Amino acid sequence: MVNEINVKTILNKNKKHDGWFLGNYTLNPYAGCSMACIYCYTRGSKYGGDYGVEVAAKSNAVPLLKKQLKNSIRRNERGIIILGSAADPYPLVEKDLTLTREILGIIKRYKFPIHILTKSKLIIRDMDILKGIKEVAILPDELINKLDNGVIISFSFSTLNEKLAKII
Numbered sequence: 001m002v003n004e005i006n007v008k009t010i011l012n013k014n015k016k017h018d019g020w021f022l023g024n025y026t027l028n029p030y031a032g033c034s035m036a037c038i039y040c041y042t043r044g045s046k047y048g049g050d051y052g053v054e055v056a057a058k059s060n061a062v063p064l065l066k067k068q069l070k071n072s073i074r075r076n077e078r079g080i081i082i083l084g085s086a087a088d089p090y091p092l093v094e095k096d097l098t099l100t101r102e103i104l105g106i107i108k109r110y111k112f113p114i115h116i117l118t119k120s121k122l123i124i125r126d127m128d129i130l131k132g133i134k135e136v137a138i139l140p141d142e143l144i145n146k147l148d149n150g151v152i153i154s155f156s157f158s159t160l161n162e163k164l165a166k167i168i
Protein backbone atom coordinates (compact mmCIF):
# COMPACT_ATOMS: atom_id res chain seq x y z
CA MET A 1 0.00 0.00 0.00
CA VAL A 2 1.25 3.49 -0.86
CA ASN A 3 1.30 6.17 1.84
CA GLU A 4 -0.43 9.35 0.75
CA ILE A 5 -0.42 12.89 2.08
CA ASN A 6 -2.19 16.10 1.11
CA VAL A 7 -0.08 19.23 0.73
CA LYS A 8 -0.93 22.94 0.65
CA THR A 9 1.41 23.75 -2.24
CA ILE A 10 3.31 21.63 -4.72
CA LEU A 11 5.24 24.22 -6.70
CA ASN A 12 7.62 26.29 -4.59
CA LYS A 13 9.04 29.47 -6.02
CA ASN A 14 12.70 30.09 -5.22
CA LYS A 15 13.38 33.40 -3.50
CA LYS A 16 16.22 34.03 -5.93
CA HIS A 17 17.40 32.46 -9.17
CA ASP A 18 19.37 29.28 -8.50
CA GLY A 19 22.58 29.66 -10.50
CA TRP A 20 23.75 26.12 -9.77
CA PHE A 21 20.66 24.07 -10.75
CA LEU A 22 19.26 26.92 -12.89
CA GLY A 23 15.86 26.55 -11.29
CA ASN A 24 13.18 29.07 -10.47
CA TYR A 25 10.85 26.55 -8.81
CA THR A 26 11.16 23.27 -6.93
CA LEU A 27 8.67 20.43 -7.08
CA ASN A 28 8.75 17.12 -5.18
CA PRO A 29 5.96 14.66 -6.05
CA TYR A 30 6.95 12.50 -3.08
CA ALA A 31 7.92 13.11 0.52
CA GLY A 32 10.74 10.85 1.64
CA CYS A 33 13.10 9.01 -0.67
CA SER A 34 13.44 5.27 -1.12
CA MET A 35 17.05 5.69 -2.26
CA ALA A 36 17.97 6.34 1.41
CA CYS A 37 21.48 7.61 0.65
CA ILE A 38 23.49 7.82 3.84
CA TYR A 39 25.01 11.14 2.76
CA CYS A 40 21.69 12.80 1.82
CA TYR A 41 21.66 16.48 2.80
CA THR A 42 17.99 16.25 3.75
CA ARG A 43 18.86 14.08 6.75
CA GLY A 44 20.01 17.22 8.50
CA SER A 45 17.07 19.33 7.35
CA LYS A 46 13.41 19.63 8.16
CA TYR A 47 12.80 16.81 5.66
CA GLY A 48 15.18 14.53 7.56
CA GLY A 49 14.85 12.01 10.37
CA ASP A 50 14.27 8.44 9.24
CA TYR A 51 14.57 9.62 5.71
CA GLY A 52 14.18 6.86 3.19
CA VAL A 53 12.15 4.56 5.43
CA GLU A 54 8.81 6.09 4.52
CA VAL A 55 7.82 7.41 1.11
CA ALA A 56 4.51 9.22 0.72
CA ALA A 57 2.88 10.32 -2.51
CA LYS A 58 1.48 13.84 -2.52
CA SER A 59 -1.98 12.76 -3.60
CA ASN A 60 -3.35 16.22 -4.43
CA ALA A 61 -0.25 17.19 -6.45
CA VAL A 62 -1.91 17.11 -9.87
CA PRO A 63 -4.82 19.55 -9.32
CA LEU A 64 -2.58 21.81 -7.22
CA LEU A 65 0.08 21.95 -9.90
CA LYS A 66 -2.44 22.84 -12.60
CA LYS A 67 -3.71 25.70 -10.45
CA GLN A 68 -0.25 26.98 -9.53
CA LEU A 69 1.09 26.84 -13.09
CA LYS A 70 -1.96 28.69 -14.40
CA ASN A 71 -1.33 31.38 -11.77
CA SER A 72 2.34 31.64 -12.75
CA ILE A 73 1.41 32.08 -16.41
CA ARG A 74 -1.19 34.69 -15.47
CA ARG A 75 1.56 36.64 -13.67
CA ASN A 76 3.78 36.17 -16.71
CA GLU A 77 6.27 34.18 -14.64
CA ARG A 78 8.16 31.42 -16.41
CA GLY A 79 11.14 29.46 -15.20
CA ILE A 80 12.78 26.08 -14.83
CA ILE A 81 11.11 23.64 -12.45
CA ILE A 82 13.57 21.49 -10.49
CA LEU A 83 11.93 18.10 -10.09
CA GLY A 84 13.38 16.20 -7.16
CA SER A 85 15.15 18.84 -5.08
CA ALA A 86 14.41 17.08 -1.78
CA ALA A 87 13.41 13.53 -2.81
CA ASP A 88 14.00 11.45 -5.93
CA PRO A 89 10.93 11.82 -8.21
CA TYR A 90 11.28 8.15 -9.19
CA PRO A 91 10.98 6.13 -5.99
CA LEU A 92 10.05 2.45 -6.30
CA VAL A 93 6.32 3.16 -5.92
CA GLU A 94 6.36 5.47 -8.95
CA LYS A 95 6.49 2.43 -11.23
CA ASP A 96 2.85 1.61 -10.47
CA LEU A 97 1.59 4.95 -9.23
CA THR A 98 2.81 7.08 -12.20
CA LEU A 99 2.43 10.33 -10.23
CA THR A 100 5.67 11.83 -11.59
CA ARG A 101 4.62 10.83 -15.10
CA GLU A 102 1.30 12.62 -14.66
CA ILE A 103 3.10 15.70 -13.34
CA LEU A 104 5.42 15.72 -16.34
CA GLY A 105 2.36 15.65 -18.59
CA ILE A 106 1.03 18.79 -16.92
CA ILE A 107 4.41 20.52 -17.15
CA LYS A 108 4.41 19.75 -20.86
CA ARG A 109 0.87 21.05 -21.28
CA TYR A 110 1.83 24.38 -19.67
CA LYS A 111 5.17 24.50 -21.52
CA PHE A 112 7.47 24.88 -18.54
CA PRO A 113 11.13 23.82 -18.74
CA ILE A 114 12.47 21.28 -16.23
CA HIS A 115 15.59 20.05 -14.53
CA ILE A 116 15.14 16.50 -13.17
CA LEU A 117 17.46 15.11 -10.49
CA THR A 118 17.33 11.33 -10.17
CA LYS A 119 19.26 8.15 -9.55
CA SER A 120 16.61 5.92 -11.12
CA LYS A 121 16.55 4.34 -14.56
CA LEU A 122 12.75 4.52 -14.42
CA ILE A 123 13.09 7.96 -16.00
CA ILE A 124 13.61 6.12 -19.32
CA ARG A 125 9.91 5.16 -19.20
CA ASP A 126 9.00 8.86 -19.53
CA MET A 127 11.21 9.71 -22.50
CA ASP A 128 8.14 10.28 -24.67
CA ILE A 129 6.91 13.10 -22.43
CA LEU A 130 10.42 14.49 -21.91
CA LYS A 131 10.88 14.73 -25.68
CA GLY A 132 7.54 16.57 -25.83
CA ILE A 133 8.65 19.04 -23.13
CA LYS A 134 11.90 19.57 -25.04
CA GLU A 135 9.89 20.65 -28.08
CA VAL A 136 7.48 23.04 -26.37
CA ALA A 137 9.14 24.41 -23.21
CA ILE A 138 9.50 28.17 -23.00
CA LEU A 139 12.82 29.16 -21.45
CA PRO A 140 13.10 32.14 -19.12
CA ASP A 141 14.62 35.20 -20.86
CA GLU A 142 17.96 34.97 -19.03
CA LEU A 143 18.59 31.42 -20.31
CA ILE A 144 17.42 31.68 -23.91
CA ASN A 145 20.97 32.19 -25.21
CA LYS A 146 22.52 29.72 -22.77
CA LEU A 147 20.46 26.54 -23.20
CA ASP A 148 19.49 24.62 -26.34
CA ASN A 149 16.18 23.43 -24.92
CA GLY A 150 14.10 23.19 -21.78
CA VAL A 151 15.00 19.72 -20.47
CA ILE A 152 17.96 19.04 -18.19
CA ILE A 153 18.45 15.64 -16.55
CA SER A 154 21.10 15.17 -13.88
CA PHE A 155 22.22 11.85 -12.46
CA SER A 156 24.56 11.26 -9.56
CA PHE A 157 26.54 8.06 -9.19
CA SER A 158 28.27 6.69 -6.14
CA THR A 159 30.61 3.73 -5.98
CA LEU A 160 33.34 2.25 -3.79
CA ASN A 161 34.91 0.68 -6.88
CA GLU A 162 37.93 2.87 -7.62
CA LYS A 163 38.25 1.69 -11.22
CA LEU A 164 34.62 2.57 -11.93
CA ALA A 165 34.93 5.85 -10.04
CA LYS A 166 37.83 6.88 -12.27
CA ILE A 167 35.78 6.16 -15.40
CA ILE A 168 32.86 8.21 -14.05
Ligand code: SF4
Binds near residue numbers: 034039040052087088
Ligand atom coordinates in the same frame (compact mmCIF):
# COMPACT_ATOMS: atom_id res chain seq x y z
S1 SF4 B 1 18.44 10.04 -3.99
FE1 SF4 B 1 18.86 12.17 -3.45
S2 SF4 B 1 17.10 12.82 -2.22
FE2 SF4 B 1 17.09 10.58 -2.26
S3 SF4 B 1 18.20 9.95 -0.41
FE3 SF4 B 1 19.66 10.01 -2.11
S4 SF4 B 1 20.60 12.04 -2.04
FE4 SF4 B 1 18.71 12.11 -0.79
